[in-house]
Amino acid sequence: MNKKLFLFLAILMMSIACFSQKPNSALDYNEKMSWWRDAKFGMFIHWGPYSMYGGVYNGFNQQRGGAEWIMNRCKIPVMEYRAKASTFNPVNWNADEVVKLAKETGMKYMVFTTKHHDGFAMFQSNASNFNMVDYTPFKRDVIDEFVKACRKYDMKFGFYYSQSQDWCNSGGATARKLMHEGWPNPDSVRINEFTAANRGAWDCLQTDKTFDEYFHSVALPQVKELLERYSDVSVIWWDTPMSITDEQASKLQEELAKYPQVITNDRLKRPNFAGDFKTPEGLIPKAEDIVGVDWETCMNIGSSWGFKSWEEKWKSPYELIKNLTSIAARGGNYLLNVGPTPLGDVPDEAKTRLHEMGKWMQVYGEAIYGTQRSLIYPTWGECTRKDVGNKTVLYLCVSEWPKDGKLIFDANYKVKKASLLNNNSTLKVDRKNRQITIQVPQQAPNKYVSVIKLELNEKLPVSKLISNTAKYFEIVDEQK
Numbered sequence: 001m002n003k004k005l006f007l008f009l010a011i012l013m014m015s016i017a018c019f020s021q022k023p024n025s026a027l028d029y030n031e032k033m034s035w036w037r038d039a040k041f042g043m044f045i046h047w048g049p050y051s052m053y054g055g056v057y058n059g060f061n062q063q064r065g066g067a068e069w070i071m072n073r074c075k076i077p078v079m080e081y082r083a084k085a086s087t088f089n090p091v092n093w094n095a096d097e098v099v100k101l102a103k104e105t106g107m108k109y110m111v112f113t114t115k116h117h118d119g120f121a122m123f124q125s126n127a128s129n130f131n132m133v134d135y136t137p138f139k140r141d142v143i144d145e146f147v148k149a150c151r152k153y154d155m156k157f158g159f160y161y162s163q164s165q166d167w168c169n170s171g172g173a174t175a176r177k178l179m180h181e182g183w184p185n186p187d188s189v190r191i192n193e194f195t196a197a198n199r200g201a202w203d204c205l206q207t208d209k210t211f212d213e214y215f216h217s218v219a220l221p222q223v224k225e226l227l228e229r230y231s232d233v234s235v236i237w238w239d240t241p242m243s244i245t246d247e248q249a250s251k252l253q254e255e256l257a258k259y260p261q262v263i264t265n266d267r268l269k270r271p272n273f274a275g276d277f278k279t280p281e282g283l284i285p286k287a288e289d290i291v292g293v294d295w296e297t298c299m300n301i302g303s304s305w306g307f308k309s310w311e312e313k314w315k316s317p318y319e320l321i322k323n324l325t326s327i328a329a330r331g332g333n334y335l336l337n338v339g340p341t342p343l344g345d346v347p348d349e350a351k352t353r354l355h356e357m358g359k360w361m362q363v364y365g366e367a368i369y370g371t372q373r374s375l376i377y378p379t380w381g382e383c384t385r386k387d388v389g390n391k392t393v394l395y396l397c398v399s400e401w402p403k404d405g406k407l408i409f410d411a412n413y414k415v416k417k418a419s420l421l422n423n424n425s426t427l428k429v430d431r432k433n434r435q436i437t438i439q440v441p442q443q444a445p446n447k448y449v450s451v452i453k454l455e456l457n458e459k460l461p462v463s464k465l466i467s468n469t470a471k472y473f474e475i476v477d478e479q480k
Helices: 002-020 029-039 067-073 078-085 095-105 142-152 188-197 211-229 246-256 317-329 348-367
Strands: 041-045 109-115 156-161 235-237 296-300 333-338 381-388 391-398 406-409 415-420 429-432 435-439 450-456
Touching: 029 156, 029 333, 041 095, 041 156, 095 142, 095 348, 109 142, 109 211, 109 235, 142 156, 156 211, 211 246, 296 317, 317 333, 317 348, 317 381, 348 391, 348 450, 391 406, 415 429, 435 450
Parallel strands: 041 109, 041 333, 109 156, 156 235, 296 333
Antiparallel strands: 381 391, 391 450, 406 435, 415 450, 429 435
């Protein structure tokens, strides 16, 4: 009897241990990256007190860069910015609606700015009271609401965290920007001299502590808070790795090691911390620059990461969808950014474009999700690829529909079937002189990008991926 009881208790304790442990078992690299590679499309959210300025300071439009940089470029004093932040009250914020919008757009994951360079945390933090819960009348933890909504809608979620720059917590790094990039301040010469002498800082309150003191009192503790509270987080997105040392970066890596499912970008500390994927910013890279590596283009739906009240450069639905097909055809992910208003709404102009993308994805998502780079670059559009068993399927994403009803494909593949993806209607295919000609309707099925599914009777060579390389893309903090 005692032996049976002992055995029962032993099994019970082992079961409890298995269910209570954090997700810290080792993962194969390809296994970890699998969902991310299949997802292809995500939403980036830049939001914080800077949205209240909307890219305007002292009656002047910020002269350069994204509106989220307004504190730095306009050299807003720390106490003035903090006072403004203390009134941040986005009463229209609804995490469920925003996550649902991303879901309906066809996005598979979301990355939220938990703390941008201004140092304001969108979550309750014991490391700094300069946060959404302790410093504003809103008193709600935006990140907690965001995470709960993502779980509700089965959306993978990630955290952007500015690990080096922090303009309101003393000791944080401050990238130097000249005064003319902000507004015509009559003291511009003196301010530029001050920033040159103080490593970019423009306020004495920014220099009371060393960066090491800042790192250990704010950055490292806040990253720990986020990981411990939300151990199911999928992505950590670092940015502008200035000032941080290899030793400090290693401490962040030690924390991340406890959560091996977390995918990270290449911006923790360069060049010795390559991360899991490359981050070309605001552009679609050349094929030769992303050979064999995972990568993600982050791009604005307009011209600014943070909300800009005078935004005029909204990308068209055609441009956005074409970008998505181009990125997928080259094996990358598209992280498309929106910047909510001071009240917490996604701008109507952004919503309209996301709705158009969502309608397209409902019909043509098969040509995006789970695809891989094809290494095929036709003149009339893009080509994505899937392998099904021992056969390859190509998705011809046609942005320039042929007026003569003949889509010419310079290839000599063994074709099993060609069909319109939107209605599965079969298309006639001719193969001659190492060229495939597909007879298509005179009218394009879709006003943006139409897709032809080309099923082959062969499997094409696979482009193998490596874990990552030390090569990286330039970080761009501005959209000119």
